Amino acid sequence: MPEHATTAVAPEAEPLLRTRGLSVHYGGVTANADIDLTVGAGEIVGLIGPNGAGKTTFVDAVTGFARSSGEVILSGRRIDRSGPHRRRRAGMARTWQAGELFSDLTVAQNLAVAVQPVGLRAMVADVINGSRPPAGVVEKALDVVGLTDVADRRPDELTLGQQKLVGVARALVGDTGLVLLDEPAAGLDTHESREFGGELRRIAATGVGILLIDHDMSLVLDVCDRLYVLDFGRVIAAGSPAEVTRDPAVVAAYLGSAEVEAEPDTPTDGQASGESTATESTATESTTTESTATESTATEETR
């Protein structure tokens, strides 16, 4: 889509994903407000925040499932006017919060159905010829997540951690350079989550960029190179896990007050706006933070 190319920056200097001023409105609710975010190749970037902060909406907007304004740039090319399937073909894929696997298909078949072409022509070709994914793409994705050995098993024969990895592999199948993972570790215990995190790092080491949404803070802090924190649809902080977790605005909006008290003298990250008005959002669990910020269902626009 060269007609949308707007940046003078050399392509090699461009991150894999860049959003500029990405905004989503649902009626009077601003679910995402002017989000600027980047993900580089081989990088794991976390997107965290209270329930209703706008994380899934951001993934919906980037992948074309939610109507948005602003720019979505993949490898230097604007794709924000393309539909979800074109964005998928351009090299980005997502997982869904309720990403159940087909229980009566094998692992390999679960991946194969994810790359079936869509549209009338594809449907006709499917009826006439029977469609198969291009040779090797399923095997490659299984290899990347380390599931080659269980390709012919059914999901219920796998551990929960392996099932979660099948979900990730399904997104990786084909020429996927960027995956957006929406709570991919939900339901995993501490040990499984740690192993899952190790796999994410191995996937990123192959050059894939990962945007990770999860409430499991141990996982997020462990595997992410950088974090963005959303509250009421806005980025209230961005930086390394260490920087973000020390940020008073983040602590107030999401992490709970315990950390503030633990580190009273820690300097504020310069990127924090301190705009958060969430006051009751307490997250007391040590690893999983699922705070529902007071009315943190994004900013109500006054019209």
Ligand SMILES: Nc1ncnc2c1ncn2[C@@H]1O[C@H](COP(=O)(O)OP(=O)(O)OP(=O)(O)O)[C@@H](O)[C@H]1O
């Ligand atoms: N399809 C929709 N129609 C209307 N409002 C929506 C829609 N999807 C999300 N919202 C609203 O947008 C805001 C952001 O929701 P979103 O699901 O993106 O938050 P989230 O950070 O992913 O939350 P969680 O951590 O619970 O998954 C919320 O106020 C939500 O109610």
